[in-house]
Amino acid sequence: MPSEDLDLPAESWQWPESTWRGHVDSVRAGRRLTPDRWPGGARVAVALSFDSDHETIPLRDGETSPGRLAQGEYGARAGAPRILDLLARYSVPATFFMPAVSALLHPEEARSYTRDGHELAVHGWIHERNMLLGRDDERELTARALDTLTTLTGQRPVGIRTPSWDFSESTLDIMLDLGFAYDSSLMADDEPYEIVAHGRPTGLVEIPVDWIRDDAPYFTMDRYGSVRPHSRPRDVGEIWRDEFDAAYRDGGVFQLTLHPHVIGHRSRLVVLRELLDHIGSHRDVWFATHAQLCDAARTCLDDTSPSSPAPDAPEHP
Template structure:
């Protein structure tokens, strides 16, 4: 059969090892945490807004309105809660979302939170020619800096979609960290083709993301399949084990998911439980990466 040599079971060891080793987890960068804290808690929000509809050419007014809800109600509730508990967090923002709501992003930075790169229009990096991916990543960083006055040092790829060139571009841009991959629970150094990069990975996981639990589609058989109480239970088990191990609890949320009346309480319960421990370090992703880099 023509082309059968391209089937995975036909690959040579050199070929499959090459795929595996393109981007790999290197040295685990573990505690001690600052000031004798036992556990680090890194809260993050992907501020996608309307880009979740726009990125694939969608023009649905209904779905665009869902993105606008993230700005009108989700973000104010999140910011109020963080302000109430005096916690700083990281916000990963597509450049188009920042251009739609520049005052929102300026207020995030003005209140001491971190802004990170999250693509131009929530595009999928693996579908882009390398030159387009590079251009969009650099333009995204420039746009966030122009709007907020602060140059981002961290990247979270849209949909955590990581191309063969993403890490090389991040290194060229001098980024401190990425937060898109899933090889560990703790921070680690990224390797590129077996080479140390100095780029810190703050790993994510769908288990610690509100989107899989609360996603909704009117055109596909996709509905929230789990109660808010159950989502809290999952997040809390993740946190308690991170605390037991003395490592890091990283959480990814979205204003148009967690920001609803029946869900925002989940975030507050997580915060209250972590604060009740008395020895938890709440930190932005940048702060975690800066601390982890000391162990390189």
């Protein structure tokens, strides 16, 4: 936040232009990073991801009842093995974003991801809300998570997805300082793009997410709250098929975010299997981990041809 914002009026309509423009420009979508063709001459890139949160959601909130923890344990005990079996059956690589505490609770699961040829990436320490942390705490937890996954698997993660699906004032600097190649937390485009900070390209690749392509909004259940599942699994499958079909027509990216404790139930995993069948019926499809997608997108940064900026994004040399 700009220093002049310390004494801001309470109402945003009273802010001077320098204030609201400063907030908008702090983290922005820059150049769209979509090559003319994906590796192997593919028309579309498909990047599946799974957030293996497991018990960290209730633990983050200080909820330690066996019932709440069991909901998360389901993801490790039943969901993740089913997902790995399904991915192996279709020979599809995926990216697993895993909080470090989840990996410490289930170390063999974390190692199985990389052993089976998938990518393991950072998803915070205990699924903390990074938006509520001070800079020092956020950096310490992110670095600790990065070191934990590296120690468990022998492979240093190159990507991160913030637990909040958002950036604090410090998040971008922390990502750059810790050497991440890509982030997958923001929603400014359908296609990968370079993150721009205050008008300056950062070199950090963003692989955007969206709630449309996430299982949690459709299927999450909170017994004591107002959150209730409101969608039939096959209705959600239709939305995701339409998303893929549009990405195929555009020659872009179909990115999907799922959770083992959510999608891993029997009636819902059917939808993922049917989606993979639908995608497999198309020619020239490239299944990639988020790290592989980042590498392909990064070739656009080295391209000397004119850039293709996202709408409303400034062009950069």
